[in-house]
Amino acid sequence: xxxxxxxxxxxxxxxxxxxxxxxxxxxxxxxxxxxxxxxxxxxxxxxxxxxxxxxxxxxxxxxxxxxxxxxxxxxxxxxxxxxxxxxxxxxxxxxxxxxxxxxxxxxxxxxxxxxxxxxxxxxxxxxxxxxxxxxxxxxxxxxxxxxxxxxxxxxxxxxxxxxxxxxxxxxxxxxxxxxxxxxxxxxxxxxxxxxxxxxxxxxxxxxxxxxxxxxxxxxxxxxxxxxxxxxxxxxxxxxxxxxxxxxxxxxxxxxxxxxxxxxxxxxxxxxxxxxxxxxxxxxxxxxxxxxxxxxxxxxxxxxxxxxxxxxxxxxxxxxxxxxxxxxxxxxxxxxxxxxxxxxxxxxxxxxxxxxxxxxxxxxxxxxxxxxxxxxxxxxxxxxxxxxxxxx
Amino acid sequence: xxxxxxxxxxxxxxxxxxxxxxxxxxxxxxxxxxxxxxxxxxxxxxxxxxxxxxxxxxxxxxxxxxxxxxxxxxxxxxxxxxxxxxxxxxxxxxxxxxxxxxxxxxxxxxxxxxxxxxxxxxxxxxxxxxxxxxxxxxxxxxxxxxxxxxxxxxxxxxxxxxxxxxxxxxxxxxxxxxxxxxxxxxxxxxxxxxxxxxxxxxxxxxxxxxxxxxxxxxxxxxxxxxxxxxxxxxxxxxxxxxxxxxxxxxxxxxxxxxxxxxxxxxxxxxxxxxxxxxxxxxxxxxxxxxxxxxxxxxxxxxxxxxxxxxxxxxxxxxxxxxxxxxxxxxxxxxxxxxxxxxxxxxxxxxxxxxxxxxxxxxxxxxxxxxxxxxxxxxxxxxxxxxxx
Ligand SMILES: Cc1cc2nc3c(=O)[nH]c(=O)nc-3n(C[C@H](O)[C@H](O)[C@H](O)COP(=O)(O)OP(=O)(O)OC[C@H]3O[C@@H](n4cnc5c(N)ncnc54)[C@H](O)[C@@H]3O)c2cc1C
Numbered sequence: 136x137x138x139x140x141x142x143x144x145x146x147x148x149x150x151x152x153x154x155x156x157x158x159x160x161x162x163x164x165x166x167x168x169x170x171x172x173x174x175x176x177x178x179x180x181x182x183x184x185x186x187x188x189x190x191x192x193x194x195x196x197x198x199x200x201x202x203x204x205x206x207x208x209x210x211x212x213x214x215x216x217x218x219x220x221x222x223x224x225x226x227x228x229x230x231x232x233x234x235x236x237x238x239x240x241x242x243x244x245x246x247x248x249x250x251x252x253x254x255x256x257x258x259x260x261x262x263x264x265x266x267x268x269x270x271x272x273x274x275x276x277x278x279x280x281x282x283x284x285x286x287x288x289x290x291x292x293x294x295x296x297x298x299x300x301x302x303x304x305x306x307x308x309x310x311x312x313x314x315x316x317x318x319x320x321x322x323x324x325x326x327x328x329x330x331x332x333x334x335x336x337x338x339x340x341x342x343x344x345x346x347x348x349x350x351x352x353x354x355x356x357x358x359x360x361x362x363x364x365x366x367x368x369x370x371x372x373x374x375x376x377x378x379x380x381x382x383x384x385x386x387x388x389x390x391x392x393x394x395x396x397x398x399x400x401x402x403x404x405x406x407x408x409x410x411x412x413x414x415x416x417x418x419x420x421x422x423x424x425x426x427x428x429x430x431x432x433x434x435x436x437x438x439x440x441x442x443x444x445x446x447x448x449x450x451x452x453x454x455x456x457x458x459x460x461x462x463x464x465x466x467x468x469x470x471x472x473x474x475x476x477x478x479x480x481x482x483x484x485x486x487x488x489x490x491x492x493x494x495x496x497x498x499x500x501x502x503x504x505x506x507x508x509x510x511x512x513x514x515x516x517x518x519x520x521x522x523x524x525x526x
Numbered sequence: 527x528x529x530x531x532x533x534x535x536x537x538x539x540x541x542x543x544x545x546x547x548x549x550x551x552x553x554x555x556x557x558x559x560x561x562x563x564x565x566x567x568x569x570x571x572x573x574x575x576x577x578x579x580x581x582x583x584x585x586x587x588x589x590x591x592x593x594x595x596x597x598x599x600x601x602x603x604x605x606x607x608x609x610x611x612x613x614x615x616x617x618x619x620x621x622x623x624x625x626x627x628x629x630x631x632x633x634x635x636x637x638x639x640x641x642x643x644x645x646x647x648x649x650x651x652x653x654x655x656x657x658x659x660x661x662x663x664x665x666x667x668x669x670x671x672x673x674x675x676x677x678x679x680x681x682x683x684x685x686x687x688x689x690x691x692x693x694x695x696x697x698x699x700x701x702x703x704x705x706x707x708x709x710x711x712x713x714x715x716x717x718x719x720x721x722x723x724x725x726x727x728x729x730x731x732x733x734x735x736x737x738x739x740x741x742x743x744x745x746x747x748x749x750x751x752x753x754x755x756x757x758x759x760x761x762x763x764x765x766x767x768x769x770x771x772x773x774x775x776x777x778x779x780x781x782x783x784x785x786x787x788x789x790x791x792x793x794x795x796x797x798x799x800x801x802x803x804x805x806x807x808x809x810x811x812x813x814x815x816x817x818x819x820x821x822x823x824x825x826x827x828x829x830x831x832x833x834x835x836x837x838x839x840x841x842x843x844x845x846x847x848x849x850x851x852x853x854x855x856x857x858x859x860x861x862x863x864x865x866x867x868x869x870x871x872x873x874x875x876x877x878x879x880x881x882x883x884x885x886x887x888x889x890x891x892x893x894x895x896x897x898x899x900x901x902x903x904x905x906x907x908x909x910x911x912x913x914x
Binding site: 138402421519 | 529801826827830893
């Protein structure tokens, strides 16, 4: 047992911190700090800077740009990035399809897609969920039928995040409707979003944002070379992908930063001439969330330090569950600090309300999503009860 | 940074587990021991002494093992796991810890060696009616009495309660007011003017009402200066050890509950078929693991020479919340059997409740953390002030 980071890891952390705070453009980091929406170009600029420095896909195989880091190094990399308000490399590219192609794709697919995926020359979106296939993803109904050298895709996906920016989609499709187990009849296809027969319809969310979409497929022809891995093995790849998706989803660095900002806001807001931060109930609430976050960070450190042998630590399932709850708790805290100012979301010129108070409620409402996607928190409880407690 | 126990620590855990399982392999033995004074098993206590556990954190020159807070946490967790009633944290970590922290060389040689050998049971007489978890004394006062035999004695007057193991203790470490500060004293169990009324505590242990009527006392340490900071620090180390004990208790409570859900049948199926129950068990696991991380960390902070008071507050808040959650749910998920004396989980909850209230509960810790929360931006658990 030892608390301190080794000198090598301390130096590593310093190196990450310095890079993120000096090499990524200030305007992008300011946008993240102000919790404004990033443009497509912001994401691309930022990821290309990271990629040029070998910091976009360190968890990939070395041959494709990975760094052969330990899980602890990756943890530090991610946390420092979040603390420095650097947008994370696009998850669809770097955590989802990239690792799947690196593990299961053909050599041609790897060469064609991996460098472009790391450098975000291709922007990917995730076509898994459907109107009737959410948590029960394996019941998806979008079909792909073989016709000569092509697959012909028909059906609908939904919740497709940032599909409006995407160049390509990776998609789960039903290729064997008669398979005995529904999981066995699913394949993974990739194809361009501008393929004939693909239409996109934005979905407006409760905060007024348009970050998700419905995607419709009508006789979309996909050349057979765009099948990932083997036919009817798509479920295995999806499980592999979702396992990676959950890594780093705790977003401790994000919550830490938001909490630090919340403390500042609570000093700024005054009640009867005194800072709200001095109100004992408010201070205790901040202290409680912060302590929960310390516990989560320590759990994450325990998990990464133990998963070196490849097997995930059983406590890793806690990270998504509590990580999402704490992101939500922090956003809720900011709304409560804003108090009556929290309703001013759509004010512009002429309002005196500070920007942080205006974005507070949209962000809080938007962040209800984090306990729904990436395996809802109910799904996480099912995993804990089943695989850890044997229930 | 490394969260794994080394092989010596694992060996220690195995040895302690073996010893305690012989004594408390089933809940029945513990119930028997708790039923009569002194509320723990003197034989088990003696075997713990033989194993070196009662001198674990003390320097070798004073009869101890020279081990650190991590080894203490290992032992405390094993004690919690089987709900062993032996007062390891109270007598060794807290009362002994104070002697080790402020005692003179002579006092350390004498008292610590006795504690380590199991011949001296020490208790910290500190809590007073009308106060809550304060590091200072107010209801017991000390006055110099130069006319006593050895010429440098003191006399104590006032009341302490509850004093864990106060009736059985061979030596009391007593906090008392001197010149507006809090000094520490040693009082022998057979001192004149000492009245001790012992009773059973809610969790099956023992505590006492202790009255001092001009009771002769020896200053602990070189002088009767203010020891508030030493008390604060010793209590912090005890809180960290209690956090480990609570982890052991919670771990068993959760495992017992999960096992029960798998075997108890209602409506023709095992209870584990009801998601309303399995989800609550999953939430108990989440609480346990987060508390475990914090408890482990706090003992690492102590080991690294970091700010133990702040770390202990964090561990206390987390384990208090987790202990209440897990303790209450463990009973509820068992149904009626959970509230019987014959079954184990209720006793786990009872012990968690006692630990929670002995040195400051979760709200108390949250309040302390709240006072400084805006003085820093973020917490780095691997950095200052925790790494020393
Ligand atoms: C903002 C946002 C972005 C998203 N982005 C994408 C994306 O880019 N690509 C993509 O493919 N998908 C995406 N998703 C979809 C996401 O993965 C699904 O929303 C998620 O899988 C849950 O499915 P559902 O919404 O249909 O809810 P349902 O599965 O219908 O669940 C409804 C409720 O029931 C609970 N529930 C379901 N099954 C069980 C069970 N067995 N036991 C107990 N409780 C259960 C759920 O936890 C939830 O509380 C996104 C979702 C959101 C909200």
